[in-house]
Amino acid sequence: MSAAASMKSASRRYLWRSLVLMLAFTALLVGFDAEALGAGGGLSLWGLVGLTVLPLFLFAYELVTYIRSMDEMMSRMQIRAGAIAALIVLLVGALVGIADLYGVMDAFNMALLLPLAAIVHGMAAFWQEYRVQ
Amino acid sequence: MKNILRDLRGERGWSQQRLADELDVSRQTINALETGKYDPSLPLAFKIGRLFGQPIEAIFDDGDA
Numbered sequence: 001m002s003a004a005a006s007m008k009s010a011s012r013r014y015l016w017r018s019l020v021l022m023l024a025f026t027a028l029l030v031g032f033d034a035e036a037l038g039a040g041g042g043l044s045l046w047g048l049v050g051l052t053v054l055p056l057f058l059f060a061y062e063l064v065t066y067i068r069s070m071d072e073m074m075s076r077m078q079i080r081a082g083a084i085a086a087l088i089v090l091l092v093g094a095l096v097g098i099a100d101l102y103g104v105m106d107a108f109n110m111a112l113l114l115p116l117a118a119i120v121h122g123m124a125a126f127w128q129e130y131r132v133q
Numbered sequence: 134m135k136n137i138l139r140d141l142r143g144e145r146g147w148s149q150q151r152l153a154d155e156l157d158v159s160r161q162t163i164n165a166l167e168t169g170k171y172d173p174s175l176p177l178a179f180k181i182g183r184l185f186g187q188p189i190e191a192i193f194d195d196g197d198a
């Protein structure tokens with residue numbers, strides 16, 4: 001299989017697996033809402049936390065496998081895009097945290113940082129690819 | 134880093150895709166190499182040198198020579 005064909009197949013596999021994992025993650029977040037968590041005991045909460053975090057670990061594993069399947073330039077581009085996304089999410093998180101601390105804005109649901117990270121990562125990856133075209 | 138990859142590929146009448154297949158990388162990587170937007174790793178540079186039967190320094194010029 002050529003590099004292009006194997007990368008296409010790896011991309012397809014990564015995309016549908018990521019979609020399934022993110023849907024599972026969202027479903028778990030919605031399922032274990034604050035009311036449900038409030039009803040549980042201290043020990044059982046850790047089980048719920050573990051269950052919620054599991055899709056993220058699997059996603060990280062998929063991401064690493066995906067990046068390893070690429071050639072060196074494409075993987076470097078993806079890593080750079082990931083670093084840009086992480087930086088922006090950290091900046092937004094810090095700004096929102098400070099704004100919340102000083103009462104400038106209402107508390108922000110940090111779970112929303114995940115879709116923000118996905119969008120920023122997508123845009124950064126697109127920009128990286130555009131630069132080498 | 135400047136290189137003569139495009140010329141070497143042209144001499145053989147290969148497309149970027151053909152060269153990408155020979156080197157087991159993507160076509161985008163070949164394009165980025167040829168336009169000097171990406172410098173290859175040492176293993177890839179050796180692979181390119183072996184493919185064209187030339188030493189690395191004959192293909193790539195870091196401008197320090």
